[in-house]
Amino acid sequence: MKKYEQIVQDIETYINTNQLEQGTRLLSVESYAKQYDVSKSTIIKALDTLEKRGSIFQQRGSGVFVRKQRRDDYINLLTNRGFTKELANFNITTQLIKLEVMTPNEEVRHNLKLEAHEEVYYVERLRNIDGNRLCIEVSYFPKKFVPYLNQEIANGSIFTYIAEALKLNISFADAYLHVDILSNTDAQKLELPEHSPALFLDQVVYLATGEPFDYSKLTYNYKYSKFFVQSMNH
Amino acid sequence: MKKYEQIVQDIETYINTNQLEQGTRLLSVESYAKQYDVSKSTIIKALDTLEKRGSIFQQRGSGVFVRKQRRDDYINLLTNRGFTKELANFNITTQLIKLEVMTPNEEVRHNLKLEAHEEVYYVERLRNIDGNRLCIEVSYFPKKFVPYLNQEIANGSIFTYIAEALKLNISFADAYLHVDILSNTDAQKLELPEHSPALFLDQVVYLATGEPFDYSKLTYNYKYSKFFVQSMNH
Numbered sequence: 001m002k003k004y005e006q007i008v009q010d011i012e013t014y015i016n017t018n019q020l021e022q023g024t025r026l027l028s029v030e031s032y033a034k035q036y037d038v039s040k041s042t043i044i045k046a047l048d049t050l051e052k053r054g055s056i057f058q059q060r061g062s063g064v065f066v067r068k069q070r071r072d073d074y075i076n077l078l079t080n081r082g083f084t085k086e087l088a089n090f091n092i093t094t095q096l097i098k099l100e101v102m103t104p105n106e107e108v109r110h111n112l113k114l115e116a117h118e119e120v121y122y123v124e125r126l127r128n129i130d131g132n133r134l135c136i137e138v139s140y141f142p143k144k145f146v147p148y149l150n151q152e153i154a155n156g157s158i159f160t161y162i163a164e165a166l167k168l169n170i171s172f173a174d175a176y177l178h179v180d181i182l183s184n185t186d187a188q189k190l191e192l193p194e195h196s197p198a199l200f201l202d203q204v205v206y207l208a209t210g211e212p213f214d215y216s217k218l219t220y221n222y223k224y225s226k227f228f229v230q231s232m233n234h
Numbered sequence: 235m236k237k238y239e240q241i242v243q244d245i246e247t248y249i250n251t252n253q254l255e256q257g258t259r260l261l262s263v264e265s266y267a268k269q270y271d272v273s274k275s276t277i278i279k280a281l282d283t284l285e286k287r288g289s290i291f292q293q294r295g296s297g298v299f300v301r302k303q304r305r306d307d308y309i310n311l312l313t314n315r316g317f318t319k320e321l322a323n324f325n326i327t328t329q330l331i332k333l334e335v336m337t338p339n340e341e342v343r344h345n346l347k348l349e350a351h352e353e354v355y356y357v358e359r360l361r362n363i364d365g366n367r368l369c370i371e372v373s374y375f376p377k378k379f380v381p382y383l384n385q386e387i388a389n390g391s392i393f394t395y396i397a398e399a400l401k402l403n404i405s406f407a408d409a410y411l412h413v414d415i416l417s418n419t420d421a422q423k424l425e426l427p428e429h430s431p432a433l434f435l436d437q438v439v440y441l442a443t444g445e446p447f448d449y450s451k452l453t454y455n456y457k458y459s460k461f462f463v464q465s466m467n468h
Contacts, residue, residue: 173465
């Protein structure tokens with residue numbers, strides 16, 4: 001871990017451990033540089049990362065302040081750190097339904113920019129939150145990026161495996177969402193009455209090279225689908 | 235407009251006019267610096283802004299590439315540039331239902347960090363997309379930040395008015411969303427059958443000082459609620 005990454009983690013832990021409120025003033029760049037005995041540019045890099053993550057905001061000339069999610073029971077919508085990491089504060093369990101190698105259809109190929117002959121791992125999982133069905137997650141990983149997957153890995157965090165075992169650099173994600181009525185099959189899987197509403201999320205996750213390595217389709221139980229998104233005005 | 239902002243706009247126009255595909259390589263920092271006759275640090279600032287906006291991605295040592303929304307009919311979920319600007323590519327019309335000064339309830343006060351005596355402008359609007367009901371939008375603007383609003387302003391873009399006439403610096407937003415069944419009143423307003431599903435979006439928008447100046451509750455017609463969110467892994 002690089003020095004600035006360590007500082008990012010440190011400041012986040014400090015904010016969380018002390019349960020600092022939004023708007024709480026943090027140290028200045030100069031004070032942090034002194035505290036960590038590093039250059040100002042290292043601190044600036046750490047603070048920029050924290051700002052991009054939505055943990056702080058910086059006000060030119062006036063300081064650095066805590067930025068806080070204000071509703072605890074909402075889930076961060078953007079799961080490009082992977083489901084398991086993003087939802088570490090929730091009691092999430094995973095049930096693997098299906099894991100196989102297959103040749104994907106046109107829609108999947110289009111989203112993953114694959115040639116007709118290229119194979120993918122198909123992974124279908126149920127995610128539970130506090131013992132209740134949260135969502136159905138269907139994912140496609142091209143074999144050229146993820147040459148090996150097994151049940152044990154798919155029962156845990158595939159993203160952690162991709163980042164740590166395969167050393168791939170996960171970079172950005174596009175998410176598309178809409179609301180509709182559940183099919184009867186999906187209603188059954190989510191243990192909901194027929195014709196219940198649902199949130200549908202399609203997500204394409206990219207490597208730092210710009211190559212898509214994960215196309216996932218998530219169907220969320222509306223009862224537990226409370227999402228949070230932070231944004232900056234650029 | 236600052237020089238780097240002009241460059242940001244230029245490059246975005248270039249990408250859009252030429253309908254460049256995701257992954258298309260753009261010029262290097264050096265070439266852009268030469269083309270615009272500015273310092274490399276100005277170009278770096280422009281490219282960082284474009285990356286934060288989701289218009290490009292930068293690959294260390296290998297170049298700058300176009301990043302593109304891949305589904306044209308999806309709306310950017312994060313409307314902290316204001317509804318009107320965010321949806322400039324869609325045929326959006328606005329119908330003002332109610333505009334009044336009022337003392338808000340506890341929930342609104344909490345989200346806008348207001349004292350009990352502080353007043354707000356209450357604005358209720360219907361938004362149509364291609365002539366169909368897109369959403370009901372209820373917004374609260376504290377009078378201390380927005381001392382004056384009228385029907386003409388509320389029929390257009392309140393955000394443009396706030397940024398350009400009131401010179402307030404709109405900075406970041408928190409959005410909370412969930413899915414549920416519409417109330418009968420709202421179903422009527424959205425011209426939908428009773429018990430239709432809907433996407434509910436609560437949004438708090440902040441000034442650069444960290445002070446919230448807009449709390450809005452949007453109720454989206456599920457038929458036209460197709461949203462797009464880009465994210466970076468930080």
